[in-house]
Amino acid sequence: MFKLNRTQRVCQIGSMKIGGQPGENPPLLISSMFHNGDKNLESRKERKFNRDKAKDYVLKMEELSAQSGVPALVALVATSLDEMKAYIDFFLSISDQPFGIDMWVEKTRLEVAEHIAELGIQDRVLYNSITPWDKDIPGQVARLKELGIKHIVVQAYNPEDPSPRGRVGGVQKMFETIKEDDFESVLIDAAVMNLPSTAFSCVASRLVKEEFGWPTGVASSNGTYMWKEAKEMWGSDGFNAMNAAGQAIASLLWADLLFSGPIVNIPKIMPAIATASLILTTLAYDETGSLPAGENHPIRKFFGDFVKQLGQ
Numbered sequence: 001m002f003k004l005n006r007t008q009r010v011c012q013i014g015s016m017k018i019g020g021q022p023g024e025n026p027p028l029l030i031s032s033m034f035h036n037g038d039k040n041l042e043s044r045k046e047r048k049f050n051r052d053k054a055k056d057y058v059l060k061m062e063e064l065s066a067q068s069g070v071p072a073l074v075a076l077v078a079t080s081l082d083e084m085k086a087y088i089d090f091f092l093s094i095s096d097q098p099f100g101i102d103m104w105v106e107k108t109r110l111e112v113a114e115h116i117a118e119l120g121i122q123d124r125v126l127y128n129s130i131t132p133w134d135k136d137i138p139g140q141v142a143r144l145k146e147l148g149i150k151h152i153v154v155q156a157y158n159p160e161d162p163s164p165r166g167r168v169g170g171v172q173k174m175f176e177t178i179k180e181d182d183f184e185s186v187l188i189d190a191a192v193m194n195l196p197s198t199a200f201s202c203v204a205s206r207l208v209k210e211e212f213g214w215p216t217g218v219a220s221s222n223g224t225y226m227w228k229e230a231k232e233m234w235g236s237d238g239f240n241a242m243n244a245a246g247q248a249i250a251s252l253l254w255a256d257l258l259f260s261g262p263i264v265n266i267p268k269i270m271p272a273i274a275t276a277s278l279i280l281t282t283l284a285y286d287e288t289g290s291l292p293a294g295e296n297h298p299i300r301k302f303f304g305d306f307v308k309q310l311g312q
Contacts (some may be wrong), residue, residue, distance in 0.1 A: 004206070004282040007211050011185035012182055013126060014072035014098040017294075018187065019215030019256045022283030024292050027217060027251045028187075028278040029270070030100055030126070031061065033264040036077075038262065044079065047086040055094045057263045062097060062266060064279050068274040069298040074252055074263050075100035081111040088115070098151075100126035106134040110143055117147040120301045129153035129189060130178070132170060138177050151185035154178065154252045156208055156216070164204035167191070168211050175212070187257055188216040195223035195246060202253035209254060210249040220250040221261030240265075244272035252283075285310065 002022040010020045018028045026040040033054065034041050058074060061165050065072040076091060076099060078084035082202070084101060091099050101116075105111040109127070109160075116125050127149050134140055144152065159172035167190050178186065190204040201218040208216045224230075224243040231239040247258055251273050281299045285291050290298060291312040300307055 001287065002280070003287045004210055006210050006213050008209060009215065011151070011187065011215055013073070013185060014124065014177055016073070016098065018071065018185070021288075022254055023277075023281035025256070025294075026031075026068075026070040026298060027255050027273060028215075028257040029065075029260045029266070029273060030128075030257060031072065031260050031266050032077055032102060033057065033074050033263050035102075036078045037264065038077075040264070044083060046310060047126070050248050051090065054090065057266070058091070061263055061266045061270075062095065064270045068270055069296045069301050070270055070274050070277065071264065072270070073098050073100055073126065075102040075126070075259075077102045078112075079103070079105075079108070081108060082113065084108075085115060088119075092119075098124045098126065098152075100128050100307060102128045106131075106136070110140060113144060113147050113149055116149070122148045125149070125151065126185075127152045128188070129155050130174065130176065131155040132157055132159060132174070135192060137174070141182065142175050145182055150181050150183060151187070151188045152178075153189055155191060156174050156188045156204060157191040162193075162200075164190075164200050164207055167201075168207050171208055171212060183200040186214045188214055189257075189259065190216055190218050192219045192222040195227050198223040198246065198250055199253075202250055205256075206254040211267045214249075215256035217255040217257030217259075218250050219259035220247040220255070221259055223250075225261055231265060240268045244269055248272040248276040252280050274302075278303065285312075 008020045011018045017025045040050050040053050061072050077086040078087055101112050154174050156167040156171045158166040186235040188208055190201040192198050192201045224246040230242045277298050
């Protein structure tokens, strides 16, 4: 169950390792900032936000990531080139870590990729994403290669067949254009439609990993945050419990990456993901007889005595 037959790729963005066999590396958490509904964003048109709060969110995420061994980066959400320029300038002024861009419109996304190339920071940026709805996927891929973009997300969705197996077909269609050595990292997002359908996306993650070997995961927050009735029924504490549980369960089930929602909630998610990573690693050990070697893995950071008892 937790040992896949196909050799699994491990991608690296900065110091963050993503992918591999289940339990080999904790999942990469991709949070968001400046998304619609971000209370810290006062005016998108004027690029007005509380810079001190935004900085605190980023530094807290980096602190928790270093403490837990769970890799994390923030995806900056914008609707125009000029807006994204402002957010990138801000991020570069406070952090030397990788970050992502999150833009829906293909043309604008490519304009931002050109700006990233002008800055010479292609190795620090996760390009999110190439989607089945983009009008010119071959042209987009060719331009990204010309610009030296190294890390991309690919949406694994098949509008004609939304089943887990259909998502494999969607990735196969994408890979008719995206070749093995086009990019250093190809992270695949097995789309989530609602909370229970996260299960189908997790099954799709396993199928995609078995078929292609690239790191695959889910936008787990799409499922949890769309269940608005949970907060109405149970309040903030109940929502946070549901959210952490839903995302931790997804991370147990073959997810190498999680789109985990607003960065402000990272402190309520990170411990749950670290816990799930500990359990997944031990489940994988039961099948394989080995534990990850990296000293930064949560199992070695927090349970060294247990690791020694297992002879590892």
